[in-house]
Amino acid sequence: MITYENVTKIFGSGPDAVTALRDVSFEIAQGNLVIFLGPSGCGKTTLLRMTNRLLAITRGKIIVDGKDIMNVDQVKLRQTMGYAIQQIGLFPNKTIADNIATVPKLLGWKKQDIQKRVDELLSMVQLEPSAFRDRYPAELSGGQQQRIGVARCLAANPDILLMDEPFGAIDPINREEIQNEFLRLQRKLKKTIAFVTHDIHEAIKMGDKIAIFSEGRLEQYDYPETILAQPKNQYIADFVGADRALKVLGLIHVEEVMDRNPQNVVQGKTTAQEALSLLEGNDFRHLVVLKKGKAIGYVHKRHLREEHAPVQDLAVPYPVRVDADMALKDVMSFMLMHDMRVLAVMDEDGNFAGTIAYDHIQKRILAMYSGEDQDSTGTNPS
Amino acid sequence: MVWDYIVNNTAKCIELTLEHIFIVGMACSLAIVIGVPIGVAITRNKSLASKVLNTANIFMTTPSIALFGIMIPILAPFGYGLGKVPAIIALILYSQLPIIRNTYVAIKNVPPELVDAGRGLGMTSWQRLKEIEIPLAVPVIIAGLRTAAVMSIGIAAIAAYIGAGGLGVLIQQGIGRSYEPMILTGAVLVSVLAIFVDGFMAGLESLVTPKGLKVGRRLRHG
Numbered sequence: 001m002i003t004y005e006n007v008t009k010i011f012g013s014g015p016d017a018v019t020a021l022r023d024v025s026f027e028i029a030q031g032n033l034v035i036f037l038g039p040s041g042c043g044k045t046t047l048l049r050m051t052n053r054l055l056a057i058t059r060g061k062i063i064v065d066g067k068d069i070m071n072v073d074q075v076k077l078r079q080t081m082g083y084a085i086q087q088i089g090l091f092p093n094k095t096i097a098d099n100i101a102t103v104p105k106l107l108g109w110k111k112q113d114i115q116k117r118v119d120e121l122l123s124m125v126q127l128e129p130s131a132f133r134d135r136y137p138a139e140l141s142g143g144q145q146q147r148i149g150v151a152r153c154l155a156a157n158p159d160i161l162l163m164d165e166p167f168g169a170i171d172p173i174n175r176e177e178i179q180n181e182f183l184r185l186q187r188k189l190k191k192t193i194a195f196v197t198h199d200i201h202e203a204i205k206m207g208d209k210i211a212i213f214s215e216g217r218l219e220q221y222d223y224p225e226t227i228l229a230q231p232k233n234q235y236i237a238d239f240v241g242a243d244r245a246l247k248v249l250g251l252i253h254v255e256e257v258m259d260r261n262p263q264n265v266v267q268g269k270t271t272a273q274e275a276l277s278l279l280e281g282n283d284f285r286h287l288v289v290l291k292k293g294k295a296i297g298y299v300h301k302r303h304l305r306e307e308h309a310p311v312q313d314l315a316v317p318y319p320v321r322v323d324a325d326m327a328l329k330d331v332m333s334f335m336l337m338h339d340m341r342v343l344a345v346m347d348e349d350g351n352f353a354g355t356i357a358y359d360h361i362q363k364r365i366l367a368m369y370s371g372e373d374q375d376s377t378g379t380n381p382s
Numbered sequence: 383m384v385w386d387y388i389v390n391n392t393a394k395c396i397e398l399t400l401e402h403i404f405i406v407g408m409a410c411s412l413a414i415v416i417g418v419p420i421g422v423a424i425t426r427n428k429s430l431a432s433k434v435l436n437t438a439n440i441f442m443t444t445p446s447i448a449l450f451g452i453m454i455p456i457l458a459p460f461g462y463g464l465g466k467v468p469a470i471i472a473l474i475l476y477s478q479l480p481i482i483r484n485t486y487v488a489i490k491n492v493p494p495e496l497v498d499a500g501r502g503l504g505m506t507s508w509q510r511l512k513e514i515e516i517p518l519a520v521p522v523i524i525a526g527l528r529t530a531a532v533m534s535i536g537i538a539a540i541a542a543y544i545g546a547g548g549l550g551v552l553i554q555q556g557i558g559r560s561y562e563p564m565i566l567t568g569a570v571l572v573s574v575l576a577i578f579v580d581g582f583m584a585g586l587e588s589l590v591t592p593k594g595l596k597v598g599r600r601l602r603h604g
Contacts, residue, residue, distance in 0.1 A: 054502055079504030089499030093517040093592035102503050136594035152503070162502070 002028040002051065002160065002192060007060035009046050009216075020046045021216045023060070028209075031190040035197060035207035038239075042213040044196045048162050051194060052078045064160065079103055082153030082191075086165035088145050090137035096122075096148055097133045103156040121151040126181060143174040150182065154189075161193045167202070179205060200240055204228070204247055212236055225251050229368040245365050249329040254322060257364045258345050260354040265290055266299075268312030275311045276304040286342045288355060289315035295344035295352040318344055324353055328361055384570050387563040395552075399571055402548035405466060405541065406534045406579075409473030413530060417478050418523060421485025422511065431486060438479040446537045449475065450544045469538065469546030476537055477530035484526025488519030521591040528583035535576045539568070549575070 009021040021043040028034045036044035049055040051062055053074040062069045069077055090099050097118045098105075104114045119129040125147040137145055146167060153161055167175045167182075183206065186193070197203055203210050204224045211221045220232040228244045228251070231237040240247065264284040266275050268291035275287055279301055287299050289311050297315030307314055319338045322331055322345050334343060335358055347353040388395050424431035441449070453468035462468060492515045500510040542550025552568030555561075588596075 052502060054498070075504050075506055077504075078502060083499070083502035085495060085499060085502070087493075087495035087498075089493075089495040091496060091500075091514050092594045093514070094594065102500075102505075106504055106509070136597045138594060138597050 001030045001065060002194065003061075003063040004047070005061040005063065007047065007050065007062060008058050009043070009050060009055065010058045019216055021050075024213075024216075024218045025060075026211060026218060026221045028192055028194060030192055032208040033186055033191075033193040033195055033206060035195050035203040035210045036213065037197060037200065037203045037207075037210050038213035038219075039198060041215075043216040044198075044211075044213050045164055047213075048164055048194055048196050051162055052081050052083060054078075079106055079156065080158050080160070082155075082158045082161035082163075084149045084153040084161070084163045084166040086168040088149040088169065090145055090148055090152070092137050095134050095136060096140070099137065099148060100152045100155050102152060103158075107156055109156075117155060121154060124154070124185065125151045127151075143170045143178060146170050146174075146178060147181075150178075154191075159192055161191050161195075163193060164196045165198070166195070168197070168199075175202075182206075200247070204251060212239065214239075225368070245369065246329065248365065248368060249332055249361070250327050252328045252364065253324070254326045254328065254331055254345055254356050255324040257328065257360045258324065258354040258356045259360065262288065262355040264288060264342075264355070265352075266311055267291070268296060268315070269310050271310055272299075272304040272307035272314060275299060276301065279304070287311070288342075288344050288352070290352055293351045295346070298342070298344070321346060322356060323348075328364075331356055332358075332361060383563040384567045387567045391567075395567065395571065398547065398549050398551055399575065402535070402538055402550075402572070402575065405469055405538050405546055405548050406473065406531065408466075409470045409534055409538075410477060410527065410531050412470070413474045413477035413481055414527060416474065417481030418485050420478075421482040421523075422489060422516075424482070424486055425489045425515075426507075435479075435483060435486070438482050441475040442479040446472070446476070446540050447543070450541060454544065464545040466546045468544055469541035469548075472541070473534045473538060477527075477534055480526040480529040480533070481523070484529075485519065485523050488522030489515050491522075492518050517592050518595070521587050521595070524583065524587045524590055528580065528587065531583060532576050532580050535572060535579060539572050 004024050004026055007021055007024045008019070011018045011020055024043075024047060036047060038044050046055060050057055051064070051069070053069060057070070064072075064077075064081075090096075091102075097115075100118045100121055101109075101114045104117060109117070118133065122129040122132055127144060127147060132140075132144075132148075137148070140148065146169065150166060153163070153166075167178050170178065179202065195206060197206075207224055209222060210224055210227055212219045212227065214235055220227055220236050225248060227236065228240055228248045231240055231244070237244070263282065264279075264286055265288045266278060268289055270278075278284070279287055285300065288295050289297050289299060291312055295318065296312060297317040299311055299314055299316065303314050303316065304311070319340070320334045320343070322334065322343045324345055324347055331343065335341065341358040343356050345353045345356050420434060424434050444452075449472045450468065453472055454463045457463050457468050457471070489511075496514055496518075497510060500514055505513065538546070538548050539550035539553060542548060542554045549568050549572050552564050552571070556564030556566075556568060
């Protein structure tokens with residue numbers, strides 16, 4: 001756990017003094033990944049660098065696992081925290097193995113333990129140990145170097161990681177991939193992470209919570225959905241962007257809004273006319289056709305008029321497969337592309353699990369932005 | 383005619399060449415021992431750095447014959463006014479600028495993110511120096527030494543005038559006797575020695591370049 005208490009940082013003195021951080025107080029809970037977000041010069045990197053005493057604290061306190069960091073030897077303090085930066089900073093004169101082993105070596109680990117750990121970390125970041133161990137940083141691509149940077153900061157298995165735009169230097173496609181890998185890793189490792197970025201998308205995607213800074217002040221510290229749904233002020237609203245409702249869709253999953261017991265469902269053997277009367281009687285527009293527990297397609301009124309066959313012969317297959325753990329953003333995109341207002345949702349085994357309708361999504365967003373749905377906005381996304 | 387002179391005076395030429403190598407080798411070895419730590423030390427203190435580099439600059443720009451001359455009254459009270467000692471001291475002073483400057487610049491040019499990563503991971507200032515900054519700086523430090531060594535070989539020839547010996551003796555005596563082959567032999571041997579040492583140092587430079595840097599260069603340049 002990291003606690004910031006009225007942390008203030010002033011660079012320089014006298015008339016040239018610049019206040020980089022003013023009275024910042026918040027807490028990073030054990031096992032949480034907290035994003036420090038804001039434009040350049042907002043103080044986010046300054047705060048990160050104060051956390052391992054790369055920068056001195058002007059006023060206030062930083063408490064890590066119950067200890068005031070000013071009472072801990074700064075070199076020892078840094079060795080207990082992983083540190084990764086945007087420029088990566090791999091040592092070009094050392095092999096990949098030696099780079100990863102930096103902190104274990106400083107801590108005086110045994111040689112065999114270090115070798116074992118290096119191979120374990122290489123596999124963890126999806127690089128084949130035998131192929132990469134003895135190579136040099138200059139032989140690796142940017143994305144591979146970034147992975148080594150992550151491995152190096154995890155090497156001595158610190159509880160706390162400080163990461164300053166760790167994925168900032170790679171192209172968007174690789175970044176997406178390494179973000180996903182890192183999230184997968186974090187779900188297992190449960191490190192306490194301070195993660196600096198200026199990228200709102202990365203913040204929403206990666207953060208358990210987000211701390212938004214502006215000109216040295218902490219503007220809002222909250223869950224990503226809450227920040228998107230209820231930005232505290234105009235500055236945050238502008239920062240998260242006019243499309244924040246769409247960004248929220250990236251955070252909510254189908255299972256949270258889908259209809260698990262839809263009424264507009266028919267078994268495949270039902271005849272067309274029976275199905276038609278079901279549609280008309282209930283004023284449905286869309287019927288899901290089921291066969292052996294699977295959604296084989298759908299029928300609309302126009303498919304059934306003048307028809308007498310069982311609906312399973314008339315059903316139009318769904319153009320896309322929707323899984324319960326998909327983000328609403330993707331489902332919404334399917335709906336727009338295929339001009340469908342309802343889609344069938346499948347569970348892990350491919351069986352019909354319910355339906356997701358445009359109306360469900362809209363209702364959910366409206367609820368969030370009218371503040372009626374405060375409970376669900378307060379839940380942790382991970 | 384140079385060749386005839388060398389054939390007829392082989393022993394003398396070898397002796398003077400070895401003496402020359404001894405003077406320059408001694409001066410350069412001591413110059414490294416003094417210059418590299420100074421170069422490293424001043425990377426930690428900016429105001430000291432400019433003072434030290436300026437001082438080294440003054441020695442470098444003093445004409446060699448004048449510097450040898452100054453050595454005489456300064457070292458005479460200790461009984462070393464003439465001979466090899468003042469010559470070696472003067473050469474050490476000459477070599478300081480390229481060695482200190484190259485050491486200083488090489489360490490200052492280590493990319494800041496490497497220093498930051500080292501600090502952030504919990505390396506002490508000494509560990510960063512030993513593990514990162516010096517290994518990366520060594521090729522440039524050796525390049526400075528190369529400049530110093532080649533320069534010293536030339537300047538050492540003049541040290542014959544204060545009785546230091548070496549190949550300068552051939553030139554000095556040749557001029558005294560107006561004996562051209564002798565002057566030329568001295569000059570040619572000094573040049574050959576300089577070219578040989580320059581090549582040797584170039585090889586050393588590439589030998590001490592960390593493998594990881596060579597790999598990077600090869601990749602970048604095809």
